[in-house]
Amino acid sequence: MKRILKAYDYPTFIAIVLLCLFGLVMVYSSSMIAAVARWDYDIDHFYQNQKKAMLLSFCAMFFMMIFPYKFFQNKKFLMIMMFGITGLLLFTFSYGHTAGNAQSWLKIGGLSIQPGEFSKLALIIYLAAIYGKRQDRINNMDKAVMPPIIFLVTICLLIGIQPDYGTAAIVFLISASIIISSGMTFKGLVKLSTVFLMVACVAIAAFFVTGNISKIFSANKVARFTGFSDPFHAGDSGLQLANSLLAIGNGGLTGVGLGESTQKYGYLPESHTDFIMAIIAEELGFLGVAFVLLTLGFIVLRGLILSAKCDDPFGSLLLIGISSMIGIQVFINVGGVTGLIPITGITLPFVSYGGSSLLLLMTSIGMYQNIIMRMNLKSQKEAEQPISKQDFVSNN
CATH class of the missing domain: 1.20.58 (Methane Monooxygenase Hydroxylase; Chain G, domain 1)
Structure with a gap:
C-alpha cells in the first residue's frame, strides 16, 4: 500500500485540489446575486450544489485511481x-x-x-x-x-x-x-x-x-458567431461578450476585491458557469487569471509529458486524450470570454459551476492518476531487479 501511495502523481493532485477549492469560492462569489435576484433561490444555492458535486466527483476520482484502467x-x-x-x-x-x-x-x-x-x-x-x-x-x-x-x-x-x-x-x-x-x-x-x-x-x-x-x-446560434466580431455595437447578440470585456478591463492587475464584482449584478449572464473567468478577472485581476491558467496549463503539459514516457499504447493515448480534453476546453472557454472565438457555452474546467462537467473531469483525472501510478510501479519494479552477471559484464 505504501508503494502504491508513493507512485501517484502528487503535483497534479495538489493542482486539482487547489483549482476545485478555488472554483468553489468563485462559484459562491459569482452566483450569490443571481441566485436571489434571478431565480429566487437561497444565496448559497449554487455553492451548495457545487460542493455536493465536488464531493461526489472526488469519490469518483479516488475509485478510478485504484480501478485497473486496462479493464x-x-x-x-x-x-x-x-x-x-x-x-x-x-x-x-x-x-x-x-x-x-x-x-x-x-x-x-x-x-x-x-x-x-x-x-x-x-x-x-x-x-x-x-x-x-x-x-x-x-x-x-x-x-x-x-x-x-x-x-x-x-x-x-x-x-x-x-x-x-x-x-x-x-x-x-x-x-x-x-x-x-x-x-x-x-x-x-x-x-x-x-x-x-x-x-x-x-x-x-x-x-x-x-x-x-x-x-x-437557428437565429440564436448564428448570433453567437456574429456578435463576437463587434460586441459593443451588436445589440443583444454582443451583450455577454461586451460585459465580459468590461469585467476583464475593470479588474486590472489585482482586481476590485473578492465578492466586489459589479458585472455579476445581472449585467453578465451565466457569470458562474461560462463566464466565471470574467468574474475572476474583475475580482482578482490578472493575478487571479494567471493562477488559474498556469495551474491548468501545468496539468495539461504534465499529462502530455508523462504520456511520452508511458510504454503502454492504451495508457499513453488515454493520457493524451484526457490532457487534450482539458486543454481544448480551457482554450474554447477563455477564447469565448475574451472574444478570441465565438461564444460556445463551454465551462472552465474544475472552476465553473456544473456537476456533470466536474464529475467527468474528476473521473478522468482518476484514470490519469491510475495510469501514472502503474507506470511508476513498473519502473520501480524494473529498477529493483538484480543485475545478471552477463548484463554487469556488458555494462562495464
Missing part, C-alpha cells in the same frame, strides 16, 4: 459503452430538458445530467483502446478507421443538433488529437480526413433534405 480495453465493455452513450444522446434529442437554448440535459429525479459531457470520456476510452490494440494495422481502413469514424460522426451530429456546438467541437478535437498521436502515417491521416469529410457532407445534406438544418443554424 476499459475489454471489447464487450467498449461496445456497451459506445452504444449506451449513443442511446442516451438519442433519448436526450427526443425527451431532453432545454436550458440555454440547447436540449442537452436529462432530468432523472432531482438530478440533471448532460450526456454530451460523458461522451467526451467515452470517445477517449474507445479511440485509445482501438488504436492502442491495433498498432500493427493502424492504417487499415476497414478495421482501424471506419469504426471510430462512424461513432465519432454520429456522436458529433447528435450533440450538434441539440444544438451544442461547443461540446461537439471539443469531442471532435479530442478525437483528432488521439488519432494524430496514434502512430498513423500521414497517408493514413489523409485517408481518414477524406472519409470523415465525405460522411459529414452526407449527414449535412440529409439535414437539409429533412428540414432539420434550421434547428442547427
Whole structure:
C-alpha cells in the first residue's frame, strides 16, 4: 500500500485540489446575486450544489485511481459503452430538458445530467483502446478507421443538433488529437480526413433534405458567431461578450476585491458557469487569471509529458486524450470570454459551476492518476531487479 501511495502523481493532485477549492469560492462569489435576484433561490444555492458535486466527483476520482484502467480495453465493455452513450444522446434529442437554448440535459429525479459531457470520456476510452490494440494495422481502413469514424460522426451530429456546438467541437478535437498521436502515417491521416469529410457532407445534406438544418443554424446560434466580431455595437447578440470585456478591463492587475464584482449584478449572464473567468478577472485581476491558467496549463503539459514516457499504447493515448480534453476546453472557454472565438457555452474546467462537467473531469483525472501510478510501479519494479552477471559484464 505504501508503494502504491508513493507512485501517484502528487503535483497534479495538489493542482486539482487547489483549482476545485478555488472554483468553489468563485462559484459562491459569482452566483450569490443571481441566485436571489434571478431565480429566487437561497444565496448559497449554487455553492451548495457545487460542493455536493465536488464531493461526489472526488469519490469518483479516488475509485478510478485504484480501478485497473486496462479493464476499459475489454471489447464487450467498449461496445456497451459506445452504444449506451449513443442511446442516451438519442433519448436526450427526443425527451431532453432545454436550458440555454440547447436540449442537452436529462432530468432523472432531482438530478440533471448532460450526456454530451460523458461522451467526451467515452470517445477517449474507445479511440485509445482501438488504436492502442491495433498498432500493427493502424492504417487499415476497414478495421482501424471506419469504426471510430462512424461513432465519432454520429456522436458529433447528435450533440450538434441539440444544438451544442461547443461540446461537439471539443469531442471532435479530442478525437483528432488521439488519432494524430496514434502512430498513423500521414497517408493514413489523409485517408481518414477524406472519409470523415465525405460522411459529414452526407449527414449535412440529409439535414437539409429533412428540414432539420434550421434547428442547427437557428437565429440564436448564428448570433453567437456574429456578435463576437463587434460586441459593443451588436445589440443583444454582443451583450455577454461586451460585459465580459468590461469585467476583464475593470479588474486590472489585482482586481476590485473578492465578492466586489459589479458585472455579476445581472449585467453578465451565466457569470458562474461560462463566464466565471470574467468574474475572476474583475475580482482578482490578472493575478487571479494567471493562477488559474498556469495551474491548468501545468496539468495539461504534465499529462502530455508523462504520456511520452508511458510504454503502454492504451495508457499513453488515454493520457493524451484526457490532457487534450482539458486543454481544448480551457482554450474554447477563455477564447469565448475574451472574444478570441465565438461564444460556445463551454465551462472552465474544475472552476465553473456544473456537476456533470466536474464529475467527468474528476473521473478522468482518476484514470490519469491510475495510469501514472502503474507506470511508476513498473519502473520501480524494473529498477529493483538484480543485475545478471552477463548484463554487469556488458555494462562495464
